[in-house]
Amino acid sequence: MSTSGSEPQPPVIAVVGPTGSGKSDLGVNLALALGGEVINADALQFYRGMDIGTAKITVEERKGVPHHLLDTMDVTEEASVADFQAECRAAIQEIHSRGKRAILVGGSGLYVRAALDVLEFPGTDQMVRKELEQECETHGLAPLRTRLEEVDPVSAARLGDARRVIRALEVHQITGRPFSSFMPQRDYFQPAIQIGLSVDREVLRERLAQRVHRMVEAGLQEEVARLDAAGLRKGKTASRALGYAQFLKVLDGEADVAAAAEETIVATRQFARRQLTWFRADPRIAWLDWQDPQLVAKAAAAA
Structure with a gap:
């Protein structure tokens, strides 16, 4: 994307992959090699104070590279993909306007897609949602599912739980469009390069x-x-984060530290598998070996 009267901007670089694969370090080293700045795309690293449990990159580890969208929220707030999309795209434009490279780093797949791809977010209407929730409570999910099959068979075939069925009906009711029409295509919003570890x-x-x-x-x-x-x-997003949910049980006397650590390990491994499945489904990602001694040079060449 270019600004009026200016040269076309370089592609956004996105460093993606599973948790623990070294994305943060590669992002910093790429920024140093290319004259770039990092934009965080890890949903849990938005939260101030969630440092140890999210493996948030420290000031020292940033090596002087500016980082954007880190520590922007309190733990009581709920992260919003739509808000992130707007903030991230504004940051990309601002970084590029100064002649720097924007480097998106993170493993939150939907957030990466929201930043990079053409992706609309339909609004919400609390009254419509409340009516649908009350209907579900009174009559069960079956009538709502039947209605969804009539107005949006694609979503009806994909969605199983009540929350998502209600959301799909809410979107149809307030926009007149099927919820499935808002699903992202693999179409970049502006030039981009994705590097996967x-x-x-x-x-x-x-x-x-x-x-x-x-x-x-x-x-x-x-x-x-x-x-x-x-x-x-109080925070729906932060309280369910890996490690934090498990160690709240320790504070409540429901688990000891060893059990909480083991539960966190299992959950983290499962999360990493889901991340790999998500990113492997995107054919646009250029994959590089996370332990290649020439990783930074190869990533810089790809960018």
Whole structure:
């Protein structure tokens, strides 16, 4: 995308892949090599104070590279993909306007898609949603599903739980369009290059376990306790984050530290598998070996 009367801007660079694969380090090193700035696309790193449990890059690890959209929200707030899309695109434009390269870094697949792809977000109407929820409570899901099959058979075939069926009907009611028409296509909003970190899954499994243990040693329980005092449980997004949900159980006396750590390891490994499935489905991503000694040079050449 270019601004009026200016030269076309260079492609946005996105560094993607599973948690624990080294995206943050590659983002910094790419920025140093290309004259760039990093934009965070990890939904949980928006939250102030969620540092240890999200493996948030430290000031020292940033090596002087400016980072955008880090520490922008309180834990009581709910992250919004639509808000992120607007903020991220504004940051990209601002970075490019200064002649720098915008480098998007993160493993939150939908957030990356929202930033890079043509993707609309239909609005919400609390009254419409409440009516649908009450209808579901009174008559069950079946009548709502039948109605969705009539107005949006594509969504009806894809969506199973009540929350999503209600959302699809809400969108149809307020926009007149089927919810499925808002699903993203693989069509870049502006020129972009995606670099994926290809991992050895067994090595990653062990690395994720070690990382959780380091988080515990670094004070994850104490971090969760501080955030609990700041209202962590009120935040729908933050309170369910990997590690935080598990260590809230420790604070409540429902689990010990060892059990919480093991549960976090299992959940993190499952999350990494889901990330790989998501990103592997995008044929536009150029995959590079996460442990290649020439990784930065190859990524810079691809960008």
